[in-house]
Amino acid sequence: MGEILLHNTLTSSTERFVPLHAGEVRMYTCGPTVYDYAHIGNYRTFVFQDILRRFLKSRGLRMKHVMNLTDVDDRIIQNAAEKGISIFDYTAQYIQAFKDDMNALSCETPEHLIRATDCIEDMVALIERLEAKGMTYRSDGSIYYRIAKFPDYGKLSKIDLSGIQAGARVEVDRYEKADARDFALWKSPKPGEHFWETRIGPGRPGWHIECSAMAMKFLGDTLDIHTGGIDLAFPHHENEIAQSEAATGHPFVRYWLHAEHLIIDGEKMSKSLGNFYTLRDLLKKGHKPSTVRYLLASVPYRRQLNFTADSIQQAASSVERLRNFVARLREGKFPAGNNAAMQKRAKEAIAGFEAGLEDDLNTAVALAAIFDLVRDVNTAMDRGEFRQQDAVPVLDAMNKFDEIFAVLEDNDASKLRALGFASASEELTAEQIEALVAERQQARKQRNFKRADEIRQELADRGILLEDTRDGGIRWKKK
Template sequence: MNIYFHNVLTKKKELFVPIEEGKVKMYACGITVSGDAHIGHAYQAVIFDVIKKYFEHKGYEVTYVRNYTDVDDKIIAKGIELGIDPQEYAKKQIIKTDLELSKLGVDKPTVQAKATENIEDMINFISKLIEKGYAYPTEVGDVFFSVEKYSQYGKLSNRVIEDSINGVRKDIEPGKLDSKDFALWKSAKEGEIYWESPWGKGRPGWHIECSTMSMKYLGETMDIHGGGKDLIFPHHENEIAQSEALTGKQFSNYWIHNGLVKINGQKMSKSLGNGISLKQLLDNYHPDIIRFTLLQNSYKSDINIIDGVFEENEKHIYNFYKIFNAIDNLKIHEESNTEKMLTDIEVEIKAMFDEAMSNDFNTAVAISHLFQWFDKMRVMLNKPKEAKNLKAIKETMMKTYYVLGIFQHEPKKIIDDIKSKYLEKSGITEEEVKTLIEKRSAYKVNKDYENADKIKEVLVEKGILILDGAKGTEWDVNIGKK
């Protein structure tokens, strides 16, 4: 099946045509480890993880490069603030972030590039740009890219910043010829981390890092480059300029950018104190719940995380896994139905998923289909002869939705973990719940309905759902109740 998606470079949806048949070369700008990873980082990582997984699902061999920026102004400032070597701080943050992304179900990239491991390549890149006349060194040891020399500057973002909105005056950066020019190499200030270069002690600028690493591992032209939409300008615009100035070739054939994360309609910021760290998310919610929430949205749009959304989706994931668990406990009936219906449903699940994902990676539509499939499975659970079909459908669901990184866990464990979480929140144990239900049953047998109702009220207040049925009383936790 053909895959179409929005190419930010051309501003339209296009058919994906790889440079090399059956292969995808993709680069996504990763995290600058100047602090803990947050929900915005998680969103970008999950989006590109899903894109990678979908290409693989369709049979492509994917070379996926994601970088860590482990040297920049903020990292240096953080090191000074904490009184430790900035590189040591960055290393610790990378280890921590790797662990958190792994818990979130984000695959390791084919190549995890780090800026500090590619400094010599960056120096060579800059030297060639100077030789070609696209860059110039200053007397103080900085090197700038001359924007005016690259005639196509602005083709990704459709803009070129001017002095009035640049906010960088020439007298702040001695030797800079034009306020639009951007730094390729920054001379080291007193006490800062540095590397030796032909222009003196210093370190690379942010933009040259990604150009160098992407071209090193993927070649002068790659299939896909991307990241958050906040990187379109100036970061990705500058990457294109310096890369194409060097090679004379198109830097990337397709550009993909995901939206940003808002919290209750507001941009995340330190001043508002509304940020959500990835650790906070993982401490409170199963990875399936986090991914389910982040993927209920067009990747191109900003996602608005409102109060209660994770609890709402926790309830969906809990109920989905309960159906999977019920299927796991089914016994195959001797007179199972023929597999005609099974084959039809399997084909339909796959076809509808591919239709959604091949149309601009529409995870929102793919997730909306889940409610339809689980409703069907719920109905089939009441038909003993459907056990074989149900088990096969479950396997199809797991294999298909692996692309979104959900439904890959043992159902009973997920159910037990979420139950335990809500019991702990309510300050009651499973044994206490069972004891109270037994007492309530005894009261009902003795027709003492007043005390039976009082026990039910206590349990409901604790967030316990009482489910009276023909086979007796069962209970469950009320997901989302605080």
């Protein structure tokens, strides 16, 4: 195993990753704002961070990983008010939807998945620290961060503040700020708005303070890794740095990792263009959760991912190839014994796979190593050079792959059911399928191919594909 390289936005370079605390990774991911269903672009970032945490875990590192759920912001307050329900109830449904989606995409749950509103006290305390250090000012009951007092401002995004200062684009919103660049730490409530009564007055937290407070609450002053979409680098992450480092005097994050955006058919995804998809939209179209995960994971995270009808179809085919391979390994009949070349080949594949991931999570290279193995082993099988005992090391390699990619298990149907998508055709029980398979085998023996094909078609219509194997057996799988 080589060293792990990660690209750090802060330094604009790819660096060797070494956790601050041996054996443990303290990581923070900006979670969703739960005002609606998350879209497929959101999940690009979440699948990326899942690949990252799975990879780090596979290296024996213990994860201390926090993800926030932003469950209070302007849209949430407005939408909840329109529906006449509390923001808690309003967001609860989307938090559940988010968890369900993440589960469908086989994304592991971080050690701490926390509602922002459960950490108001921590945010208040952090704002107090900033006030004590003279980093803030009050205006109309709101509290702002005075960027001019933080000389390092802009070091993450390399933004030139003079441009903003002079720019005409900054709107004067309803809050009175001393400087257009300043941002709200605490917002005073408007009439009828949800607010918290606190030591710093009534109101609600600004977006940026959430993440600083929650990250440091669970992970300490300095985190190893902070992930998010590239769009968050400015201003959100820049503001997190300003808040956290001004309060503690310590570096906030050692490695900043940003995922590039997903675009649709070469265009930005947006509601106005009509190319805006949630995960459920895709599942409704008949795509499998594993297909979506594979597609999102297969393009290296620092590259824009162009999502097209073609690319998702390609992902489906690729997963199918991998699953077919594993089924062949598990069910195939091979001559007894072992072939040293196969053992060696499996080890090489693992090494190649890991080398790809080590290189800033280059999933494309990692996948190539696995597909090379698939082809070579299939070839060996066809030539009769593959032995029964070789299945173990090769399966071991595939398991190592799936520890990270998590697409091999054929559990799409149950995941779809969990999300409330009933399969169109009624489910056949394994017994019913076996009975039909047996009948077809009988028909084939009698060379009654008409009946055999009828049965195969009948099963196909109900989502079951039959494959006759070389050794005269049959294997079936769900479509």
